[in-house]
Amino acid sequence: MNANPSGWRPSTPEAVTLDGEGAPTSTGNRALMLEEGLIFEIGSLNNCGVDLPTPSAETSTRLGGMSRSTPPALPGLSEPEMVRHYTRLSRQNYAIDLGLFPLGSCTMKHNPRLNEKVARMAGFADLHPLQPMNSIQGALGVIDELAHWLVTLTGMHSVAMSPKAGAHGELCGVLCIRAALEARGDPREVMLVPSSAHGTNPATAAFAGYKVEAIPAGDDGRIDFAALKARLGPDVAGLMITNPNTCGLFERDMIAICEAVHAAGGYVYCDGANFNAIVGRVRPGDLGIDAMHINLHKTFSTPHGGGGPGSGPVVLSEALAPYAPLPYVTKAADGSFELVEEGDEGAGESFGRMAAFHGQMGMFTRALAYILSHGADGLAQVSGDAVLNANYVLRALEDVMEAPFAHAGPCMHEALFSDEGFAKGFSTLDVAKALIDEGFHPMTVYFPLVVHGAMLIEPTECESKAALDEFIGALRGIVERARAGDEALHLAPLYAPRARLDETAAARKPKLVWSD
Numbered sequence: 001m002n003a004n005p006s007g008w009r010p011s012t013p014e015a016v017t018l019d020g021e022g023a024p025t026s027t028g029n030r031a032l033m034l035e036e037g038l039i040f041e042i043g044s045l046n047n048c049g050v051d052l053p054t055p056s057a058e059t060s061t062r063l064g065g066m067s068r069s070t071p072p073a074l075p076g077l078s079e080p081e082m083v084r085h086y087t088r089l090s091r092q093n094y095a096i097d098l099g100l101f102p103l104g105s106c107t108m109k110h111n112p113r114l115n116e117k118v119a120r121m122a123g124f125a126d127l128h129p130l131q132p133m134n135s136i137q138g139a140l141g142v143i144d145e146l147a148h149w150l151v152t153l154t155g156m157h158s159v160a161m162s163p164k165a166g167a168h169g170e171l172c173g174v175l176c177i178r179a180a181l182e183a184r185g186d187p188r189e190v191m192l193v194p195s196s197a198h199g200t201n202p203a204t205a206a207f208a209g210y211k212v213e214a215i216p217a218g219d220d221g222r223i224d225f226a227a228l229k230a231r232l233g234p235d236v237a238g239l240m241i242t243n244p245n246t247c248g249l250f251e252r253d254m255i256a257i258c259e260a261v262h263a264a265g266g267y268v269y270c271d272g273a274n275f276n277a278i279v280g281r282v283r284p285g286d287l288g289i290d291a292m293h294i295n296l297h298k299t300f301s302t303p304h305g306g307g308g309p310g311s312g313p314v315v316l317s318e319a320l321a322p323y324a325p326l327p328y329v330t331k332a333a334d335g336s337f338e339l340v341e342e343g344d345e346g347a348g349e350s351f352g353r354m355a356a357f358h359g360q361m362g363m364f365t366r367a368l369a370y371i372l373s374h375g376a377d378g379l380a381q382v383s384g385d386a387v388l389n390a391n392y393v394l395r396a397l398e399d400v401m402e403a404p405f406a407h408a409g410p411c412m413h414e415a416l417f418s419d420e421g422f423a424k425g426f427s428t429l430d431v432a433k434a435l436i437d438e439g440f441h442p443m444t445v446y447f448p449l450v451v452h453g454a455m456l457i458e459p460t461e462c463e464s465k466a467a468l469d470e471f472i473g474a475l476r477g478i479v480e481r482a483r484a485g486d487e488a489l490h491l492a493p494l495y496a497p498r499a500r501l502d503e504t505a506a507a508r509k510p511k512l513v514w515s516d
Helices: 079-090 113-119 137-154 166-183 200-207 225-231 254-263 272-277 361-397 428-437 465-483 487-491 503-508
Strands: 158-160 190-194 211-215 236-242 267-271 291-293 314-316 328-331 337-340 415-417 455-457
Touching (some): 137 158, 137 314, 137 328, 166 236, 166 267, 166 291, 166 314, 190 200, 200 267, 267 272, 272 291, 361 415, 361 465, 428 455, 428 487, 465 487
Parallel strands (some): 190 211, 236 267, 267 291
Antiparallel strands (some): 158 314, 291 314, 328 337, 415 455
């Protein structure tokens, strides 16, 4: 691994005076923004921060001769060195607690501290999944009550709580569809996926063994209903659709779409990652949907990022409910709760297990706290404010940035822009990287694929008008610089701890082993 990784900007006059200000420092630090090396660079391979006894040569192990002959080449740091290292790294991260986080389709919203307090309560924070059933009655009660409210909010028949996140939930729903088709002796091979669906949808269908066929979008960014109806047939197992879709638009023909798929003998899976736009206002079950995952870590504000944690319960229609995965919670006549974990305990025609245990307890407690603290009126305001904020961003920028579907009416919870008609020689990437210099995390870029140079912005309901105006002002300023031919945009970010990286090379050729 290169000790001076790609993108590191050393402290040289050229590096620190691109804006015409500042002077180099001998350390590479810029005031309180401290330059920090890799842990292998600052640690010593011969030191250790703690004193450990020397193992006896006679100590027996169960490794069968596979024990190491030399110590691992791990860097040693003292406790203050370790604390400083990770604290300095944490200062280089962006977070929702620092400012607006406009990632489209991610719903990066404020996490109420009430949720965190509840999740840390004794009895929740210290649970173990192998505890006896009679010692976790409160936890099972939380799972049961959260399940009740998820079913109520979606108008569905039942819910599977064990899926760990969005893609895991998608797989759960598709496996329920497969199990239902197999139960009636109707093997079907094709899963239809609109081009405006989430990118994980076709991958999930393929993983479940289906052939994937795309259904195009119309000029208004919504599914081409005529093309869908023309493709339906006896080989189609179902449709995986995202609603609102990744263009930030509600599928107005959703009821007719579901009726057409059902008439052809298939089922409808809805990607619920965008549920934040309709929670408290639209019940997917009323639209005819058979299965939908809910990202608790998005809609109900449980913190996410960095790969987790997540939780993706799947609500199911009456037709698919018998095939839901194990385990699930039942309530006895005496008010006690039981976790059904085996197929011979009345689990019907379940397709099996999705996970070793029963879900993400920390996410369950946070989500239930969020739902109960908001109430029905509060959840309706959540979606209303999210849609209002997105439309404010859309209309405030459509005069300087191409909004390909602005003609199709109001958007839902996210505003979509493209690089069409943008300043010549400047790209979506230039805009995104310049936002870092302005103090914002970039929006989602180059997704959805149906829009060239896409920029997908989701402000969520948490942002004030003042915060939105600041973000809008930053974007307008970047566009003005591009139109003025400001070449410095190609170098952005200029003020971040790292310069613009070659992200493609980093993803395709990662250096995972340290070498000095």
